[in-house]
Amino acid sequence: MSRPGLGRRALAEALGTGLLVSAVVGSGAMATRLSPGEAGLQLLANSIATAFALAVLILIFGPVSGAHFNPVVSLADWWLGRRDRAGLSARELGGYLVAQLVGAVAGCVVANLMFDLPAVALSSTRRGGAPLWLGEVVATGGLVLLVFALARAGRASVTPAAVGAYIGAAYWFTSSTSFANPAVTVGRVFTDSFAGIAPASVPGFVVAQLIGLVVGVGVLVVLYPDAGRAADAVVDAKAPAAPVRAAGA
């Protein structure tokens, strides 16, 4: 069985990341419009909508590209798969990152247009400080650990629901509301609404996310030292009947 070409996979990454940002920004705009002044209710709607949308998007695009939608996941895939050439190549990694960034910005514009906001506006919402950066480290580390632990345990078929549930929870249990994704972070710059982030706040978030990547990969290789052939199946929804492998076997 052959893999889809890089062009088709990059298109899937762009569309998936774009629709993810549309879901995050759009549901945030709807929530603030319907429940002005009720921040808790806004985040509740935003988190449930994001969890459901993310699970569905991984189902749609997983069989094509692996449904990374996230430079941190693509970087980890490339990093963990270097030795046995099971992950993304450097060239593929580049294609994925560009597609994710372009898609994220486009998805933000689509959300703005759907909600009759300026097509492009820079967010004025400052986010940062040590507690929030720690939140991003935890959120991103947990995400990386989840995605690759499922792959190494041969359970990639539950990845769509699990990643959705994880982000839905992390919106609440991290102080940063769990961006956990550099491409989505950049995309969310271009809306001055609930889900936005000011340009000046992006570098701090991205650095924290990269630290989270290192932490997540570190924990992963301690808990699941054996990659085996599962390394190739990251967030890939196409393997419901994957053979079960015992950890450490």
Add this chain to the structure above:
Amino acid sequence: MSRPGLGRRALAEALGTGLLVSAVVGSGAMATRLSPGEAGLQLLANSIATAFALAVLILIFGPVSGAHFNPVVSLADWWLGRRDRAGLSARELGGYLVAQLVGAVAGCVVANLMFDLPAVALSSTRRGGAPLWLGEVVATGGLVLLVFALARAGRASVTPAAVGAYIGAAYWFTSSTSFANPAVTVGRVFTDSFAGIAPASVPGFVVAQLIGLVVGVGVLVVLYPDAGRAADAVVDAKAPAAPVRAAGA
């Protein structure tokens, strides 16, 4: 194994579409009654109830008719299956569309009666404008892409939960609250409550949904060019152990 006859399948489409409209209109009426003035809380209850109900209805009726409940899905099934006669025939398509429309209106009447509203009333809720129509294009395109991507990837067993989650999310991330279904749109004309839509607003919504159909099918055939034998299994819940096919194999 033989297929159920068209009469039985049309009955399933009518009942399923009807109960879907009952769930949408009924939960909207309950939410406005219990939380007057709190639009965000109303939509939260309405979206969760719809997501749960839709998943369950696909489980109930999927093995009989494929659980389309939606002219856009039936049209796509007919369109995508013409070449190899795997989808609905033109005659079957006609039966499905009539059943969906009749069921949708009846389901609205049942909801009105359950909530002690006039059995039939025309909605006075105007919905429209470019941002909302864009919302319908996105919502419908995503729905078509989801349903047929799962079928082509051999994962139709997760369709019930995935479609429910998708609509639950799209209520929030599209400005139109994601009608995404011409039959349901028509059914919702006949209640002057939370979920209603004024007759004059229907054409704009339906046109946007048809554009969404074209967009969704276009993306589908680029990402999943190979239909294979899965073409016949659209939203069919009866295949939990379907063989896994690699995309593009």
Add this chain to the structure above:
Amino acid sequence: MSRPGLGRRALAEALGTGLLVSAVVGSGAMATRLSPGEAGLQLLANSIATAFALAVLILIFGPVSGAHFNPVVSLADWWLGRRDRAGLSARELGGYLVAQLVGAVAGCVVANLMFDLPAVALSSTRRGGAPLWLGEVVATGGLVLLVFALARAGRASVTPAAVGAYIGAAYWFTSSTSFANPAVTVGRVFTDSFAGIAPASVPGFVVAQLIGLVVGVGVLVVLYPDAGRAADAVVDAKAPAAPVRAAGA
């Protein structure tokens, strides 16, 4: 493989129905205590907690007794299985009904005690009238159709999640908040809190539920005329790998 004896199965039905009533009454008491005056938020918490609890209880007790927890389901099982002796026998049916009723009342008492309410108190909440009774017919008919459609389609492994989701949705889309269960209805008489129902309102609800039973069975045998060997597997969670049968094959 032998079936558990009737004593053990009746114990499972009593415990399961009891814990279900504890979940319904307890979450209602918690919701009114935490959100006084906010009826919508109360029902939202009550419905989500009930949906989650019901799914879990079916998982726990399904392999022992089939997890009916509901006289309507047991009656339908007996009725549908008479011809080929696949369902409950009359003696078993009697044991199930008694266990469900006793369990329901005991579960209500436990909830009262957990929330520091009088151990036994008659509810003063009147519920009735044609719209609500219609709600009970729809709710109960849908439940029966769901449970037996899944059994006949060979998909009993998803019954726990599906029944939980169904009731969670039906709390909202029926005007009666979907009791749909004579034993639970009786149990809820014995608390004067959110989830209670006045004794005088019970007969109307139970009659409506029995009409719903007839409607649900009627639709079932039209849509799924072939019971086959699945008839025995009603709401039984022990068959994740059940052979898939085409409807009408």
Add this chain to the structure above:
Amino acid sequence: MSRPGLGRRALAEALGTGLLVSAVVGSGAMATRLSPGEAGLQLLANSIATAFALAVLILIFGPVSGAHFNPVVSLADWWLGRRDRAGLSARELGGYLVAQLVGAVAGCVVANLMFDLPAVALSSTRRGGAPLWLGEVVATGGLVLLVFALARAGRASVTPAAVGAYIGAAYWFTSSTSFANPAVTVGRVFTDSFAGIAPASVPGFVVAQLIGLVVGVGVLVVLYPDAGRAADAVVDAKAPAAPVRAAGA
């Protein structure tokens, strides 16, 4: 296939229990910050976030350690497995309990830091009295019954979602908000925020949880008298294709 060593399993228990406490405490802090004075909305967010997080954490750490995260579960595993040496040994039990306690406290500190609260503070929230202790008995008994019933019925693959849903519901239907876990109870001492518990209230809760353990195990051995080889697979997410065993066979 060999089991991971005790060191690696203890690390998994510490990390998993820690992240669970981070999720509980963190989402509670976020909820009170965003919805001050709205206790019902706070618990709704807290319960949904906990349910999602717990399911995900069991998926991540289950294949390594069995994802107990809870001394009550580890004790039951040791107790039920003594005869045929299928459960934890006494030495392993000790390692698990220490890891869970250390992890729980560390997780609370991380949550405090993420939300800019004092790294360590003793809670001033008193919790106790007979109704709440009864709540803990019910919550813990139900949890033990759920976990081991799924193991004995050969359905450990649904344990992650089921345990998450159970705790999400039990937050609402028990008056104690279902701590149901001595390690998490101790961890929650060290934050003076929504999820905290005063040190003086810990003994009562832990005693009630241990009574719940006995009740849960008692009901289990009556309903599922045959442990068989499933005894070893407690909350272990690595067995999606486990052979199905009939109860009582």
